[in-house]
Amino acid sequence: MKPNKPPESEDSLEAAMARGVEIVRQMNVVVHEELKHKPEALAEWDAIMEEYADILAEDETKSEEAKVAAEIREHMDRISAEIDRLGQLDPTDLEVNEGIARNLAAIHEVDAIMRTKCAKYPAQLAAWEEGVMRPVKMLEMMFVEAMHVENEKPAN
Numbered sequence: 082m083k084p085n086k087p088p089e090s091e092d093s094l095e096a097a098m099a100r101g102v103e104i105v106r107q108m109n110v111v112v113h114e115e116l117k118h119k120p121e122a123l124a125e126w127d128a129i130m131e132e133y134a135d136i137l138a139e140d141e142t143k144s145e146e147a148k149v150a151a152e153i154r155e156h157m158d159r160i161s162a163e164i165d166r167l168g169q170l171d172p173t174d175l176e177v178n179e180g181i182a183r184n185l186a187a188i189h190e191v192d193a194i195m196r197t198k199c200a201k202y203p204a205q206l207a208a209w210e211e212g213v214m215r216p217v218k219m220l221e222m223m224f225v226e227a228m229h230v231e232n233e234k235p236a237n
Contacts, residue, residue: 099144105133149198149205156191157213160184181224188217 109130116123167180192214199206 102136146202146205149195149202152198153195153205153209153213156195160188160191163187178228185217185221185224188213192217 109126112126113123116126163180163184167177167184170177170180192209195209196206199209
């Protein structure tokens with residue numbers, strides 16, 4: 082008697098679906114090449130492929146959304162690593178203020194990129210604005226205020 086297989090996780094099911102969609106795409110290219118001189122047969126094939134058009138388009142949208150999410154994570158991981166490095170420095174070190182200013186500028190550059198890339202994905206844009214840019218703007222205001230207070234102090 083064979084042991085029962087555990088139910089497939091959502092991730093493995095999505096991976097299997099993605100592989101299936103890619104196989105259908107590849108098969109479509111091969112069939113078009115094979116049937117290019119047989120218009121009736123090609124028309125039949127295209128009619129069959131019409132049934133899959135929504136699935137193929139939906140898969141492209143999901144993969145594009147996943148790419149945007151991965152790019153957001155990549156940018157944020159780099160910025161987070163730099164912030165961690167700055168956290169190890171002495172707060173009186175001038176490199177800290179310069180590093181914070183560089184990171185804020187980098188975040189604004191990433192923000193411009195993400196707003197462009199997320200234009201088609203309102204959920205991703207909302208997550209970016211709420212999860213990243215809102216806290217960044219608060220920290221930036223605190224940093225600017227602290228720099229203003231520091232610059233107002235008499236020189237030692």
